Amino acid sequence: MKIALDPTPFHHSHGLMEFPRVAADLGYEWLQLTPHPDMIPFFNHPKADDDYVKAFSKACKDAGVGIASTLPVLRWSGPDEDAREAAVRYWKRVIRITAELGVDTIGTEFSGRPEKAEESERMFYRSMEEIVPLVEKEGIKIFIDPHPDDFVENGLAAWRVIRGINSKNFGMVYVASHTFHMQEAPLEIMRAAGDRIGIVHVSDTMDHNRSHGLRYISNPPGNAVRVHQHLKMGDGDVNFDEFFGGLKEIGFLDNPNSVVCSSVFAENENAAEVAKFQLETIKSYIAKQNS
Template sequence: MVKIALDPTPFHHTHKLLEFPKLAADLGYKYLQMTPHADFIPFFNHARADDALVKELKKACKDVGVEIASTLPVLRISSPDPDAREAAVRNFKRVIQITRELGVNTIGTEFSGRPEKAEESERAFYRSMEELLPIIEKEGINLFIDPHPDDFVEDGMQAWRVIRGLNSKHVGMVYVASHTFHMGNNALEIMRTVGSRIGITHISDTMDHKRSHGLRYITNPPGNAIRVHQHLKLGDGDVNWDEFFGGLKEIGYLDNPNAIMCSSVFAENEKNVETAVFQREAIEKYIAKFG
């Protein structure tokens, strides 16, 4: 069955890095997804973890029977700025080392380019992957990429075409449910097209920002180049969860023991414990419903 993982981001203000494994176990999770953290792999910068800390984290997981399902760096590998891109590639190489030292073979990430410089960002992405892909393949890493809102590619089908262009079975796609309405609101088409190359899904809800003639969210002045989405509890937004889980069942995702389904609610830190338990139970119910 699919791995159900906890994104510990809502607990960054209440727990330390090495407390995350026991926290996950206490909340009923068997897996963690290691998203950006100031003491581990921060946003956009070099990893802060040395080998000693990586060993401590690995031991903390073993002590409570929790596994790390994946690491999730966010680095500017598609930046049109040459210095930023080159630094991101160097930083990503260290992430690969850390991932392997943890005994993990899965990395999730974002394209991390700029929508106003889409062509330049795409060129930067392929340039970075020319250097990273041989290492990824040699190390036996599976890399999955999320077309995040405010990236050079946001549409789900377009993102798959960019990924497919790498011509490597080691690279696939992250489907973030709360990005559904930026990706084209066509979950089944994306799932059926990408199929087994979807390796990570993030479970959080969001409102459809395009409803009410685009006036659900109003920013001033009109025409601001902003992206609006939330990471809400499952059921608190407009994502069609029957379609989502039904589509994943159709492509074999729910029965794949290597697939990762991560709870990623960021809107309710004040209720982080209750929300994490709710998310796990809701995910389990949907899996049972379609299993």
């Protein structure tokens, strides 16, 4: 199992080539390559040429840090057809970059629209017609997160969509701070997806359903918003004993290819301290399950 750092909190203070050294200095052996304007930006074509990819790979080797996964976020579910076609083109380059980095794991999102769920699902499967053969050929595995405000947010429904791809190269990302938007009990989702959960993101969040739905208040009432946070562990309502217990039950913690990613975004001003806290706390939960 690989414990990785999501370097997003350091985007404002460090360049991409510095991220491997930042991760190493914080005690991490692995890095998640999340969207960045110099490599794979949100929703647009990757900006790294082959030389830049090689330079980043060298920076990782020099720091003694591996790349656990890449994380593109592209509109492969439309619902605009031009955007979907472009996203498929971008995905082809992402897959090539991932392979050139020597990485075989990609985490991503469905990236459709909830108000056009049926259209988004159709376009998602249309994109799979081109992407699945390429992914299987390259030996890469893609894990997908049902992100809040996506065309599928329910955890079990997301697993069914992934299962419908009919490829063992696709699985699920379980994001702890999306727990309360996935609607089903965490253990039910984990047991359903089983060993097809290949990546988990570890951060905390408040349960927006508590206090009669008034934990958060948005105005005017009835806004179509999805509120969640990426807090450090212990600052929200996620039951991490249950979370890590479920991962142990499905064999995730014993799989050398599994990726546990610390993804706290709420405290940039204390990013280094929070990253160290997350690493220590994740390790303590894992040790508790393995004792």
